[in-house]
Amino acid sequence: MKRKSIRKKPSRYLLIISITLLPLIVYGFSKKLNNSQPEESNESEEILPEALNHLLTNQLSDTSTTEKLDAQIERFMRQWEIKGASLAIMKDEKLIYAKGYGWANQEMEEHTEVKHIFRIASLSKLITAVAVMKLHEDGLIDLSDKIFGPDGLLDNPDFQEYRDKKAENITVEHLLRHKGGFGTRGGDPMFSLSLISNRLGFGRALTQDELVSYVLSQRLRFAPGTATSYSNFGYLLLSMVVERVTGIGYEQYVKSNILYPNGIYDMHLACNLFEERYPNEVKYYEPSNEEPIPSYDGSGILKPRCYGGNDIRLLSGAGAWVASPVELLKFVSMIDGRENVKDILSAQSISHMTSSSASTLPIGWAKCTSSGSWTRTGTLSGTSALIKYNANGYSWVFITNTSSWKGSRFPRNIEQFFRGAMQKVSEWPQRDLFEVRTQLSGLS
Numbered sequence: 152m153k154r155k156s157i158r159k160k161p162s163r164y165l166l167i168i169s170i171t172l173l174p175l176i177v178y179g180f181s182k183k184l185n186n187s188q189p190e191e192s193n194e195s196e197e198i199l200p201e202a203l204n205h206l207l208t209n210q211l212s213d214t215s216t217t218e219k220l221d222a223q224i225e226r227f228m229r230q231w232e233i234k235g236a237s238l239a240i241m242k243d244e245k246l247i248y249a250k251g252y253g254w255a256n257q258e259m260e261e262h263t264e265v266k267h268i269f270r271i272a273s274l275s276k277l278i279t280a281v282a283v284m285k286l287h288e289d290g291l292i293d294l295s296d297k298i299f300g301p302d303g304l305l306d307n308p309d310f311q312e313y314r315d316k317k318a319e320n321i322t323v324e325h326l327l328r329h330k331g332g333f334g335t336r337g338g339d340p341m342f343s344l345s346l347i348s349n350r351l352g353f354g355r356a357l358t359q360d361e362l363v364s365y366v367l368s369q370r371l372r373f374a375p376g377t378a379t380s381y382s383n384f385g386y387l388l389l390s391m392v393v394e395r396v397t398g399i400g401y402e403q404y405v406k407s408n409i410l411y412p413n414g415i416y417d418m419h420l421a422c423n424l425f426e427e428r429y430p431n432e433v434k435y436y437e438p439s440n441e442e443p444i445p446s447y448d449g450s451g452i453l454k455p456r457c458y459g460g461n462d463i464r465l466l467s468g469a470g471a472w473v474a475s476p477v478e479l480l481k482f483v484s485m486i487d488g489r490e491n492v493k494d495i496l497s498a499q500s501i502s503h504m505t506s507s508s509a510s511t512l513p514i515g516w517a518k519c520t521s522s523g524s525w526t527r528t529g530t531l532s533g534t535s536a537l538i539k540y541n542a543n544g545y546s547w548v549f550i551t552n553t554s555s556w557k558g559s560r561f562p563r564n565i566e567q568f569f570r571g572a573m574q575k576v577s578e579w580p581q582r583d584l585f586e587v588r589t590q591l592s593g594l595s
Contacts, residue, residue, distance in 0.1 A: 202417035204475035219575035239476035244491035245583035272529030279468030280515025313367035334372030348449030390468030435533025457533030476548035528562035
């Protein structure tokens with residue numbers, strides 16, 4: 152059965168075609184992105200400008216006034232045994248600092264540079280939330296739309312049977328705010344794939360549809376909308392909603408309609424194995440005492456969590472993006488409501504995303520305070536990431552290629568460290584590295 156909102160708005164298909172194809176036509180005559188896609192990617196022949204992070208170098212941020220900051224970061228990395236990391240800082244939507252630290256690949260003696268991209272874990276949820284809010288503004292999704300049931304956005308026949316009838320009450324906004332009713336008492340299903348595969352007798356990797364069907368065969372932890380429980384699975388569902396509503400892949404929609412039109416060319420969905428990494432992607436390192444786990448593919452073979460133990464690709468919009476801090480800050484500048492950079496969402500949508508209470512999380516962000524400070528954290532085996540947006544105009548992104556024994560709590564240590572480290576800088580450079588492309592064009 153077609154869902155109700157599609158019948159009400161038959162012209163949406165023309166809108167989908169236009170918002171999907173126009174950016175590709177606009178950028179189709181630009182030069183090819185420099186070595187940033189795996190060979191097997193179906194986007195390997197796409198013609199794009201060179202990515203911003205490829206135009207910048209560590210040396211551009213080697214200044215006498217920031218030497219103490221660099222020393223503090225290097226000390227922090229030694230303390231927590233972090234192999235490599237990358238930092239970008241902006242002031243009033245102007246990129247003023249960008250630098251890599253340590254090793255991108257220690258075994259190959261490759262130092263971390265601004266160009267390197269990292270898995271960003273749950274920072275991906277902010278990207279997915281923006282995609283959903285944009286579709287909402289375009290009239291393709293209502294935040295009150297149901298996910299499952301006869302008129303649900305995901306009206307896949309395989310999803311028509313569910314153990315808990317309350318699943319029919321889950322809405323888009325419930326998923327955005329982690330109120331869908333899904334729990335993790337028996338383990339997060341996104342990180343229990345080997346167990347689920349064997350339980351179902353598959354002995355192979357699960358598809359997204361099979362995982363959804365399995366979760367729907369379990370009872371919800373609570374009635375949708377009545378409580379909050381952080382859910383990676385909920386953001387996987389939102390990724391699938393984007394695909395169902397637009398008729399194209401989730402990654403393709405985000406790139407063509409959000410990233411490319413705004414000059415962001417080096418953000419992608421990650422692959423699972425080391426040999427599948429992007430040419431400028433870092434190598435990931437786990438704590439020395441991290442034990443391997445059965446592969447996500449159900450084979451029973453023990454693998455590192457960061458390379459085959461977990462199915463990073465299956466996380467999709469819940470945690471699969473790779474990016475550089477530079478392009479992530481460019482993304483943040485497009486959704487912060489400030490005037491220097493044109494936002495891709497309305498002020499009303501930005502306000503709605505950053506609204507929260509003691510019992511309700513913000514949308515996409517992990518924490519938004521009444522003072523105007525927004526935080527998004529992310530952790531996976533092999534990486535820790537943090538976006539910090541501050542009302543005083545200073546915002547920053549810090550990502551590591553090494554995970555900590557503290558797991559999801561480690562970004563708190565990062566945030567606490569930077570409160571003091573940023574104060575070590577007596578004077579920041581007065582510039583905007585976001586404009587380096589224009590500056591280079593003027594020199595040619």
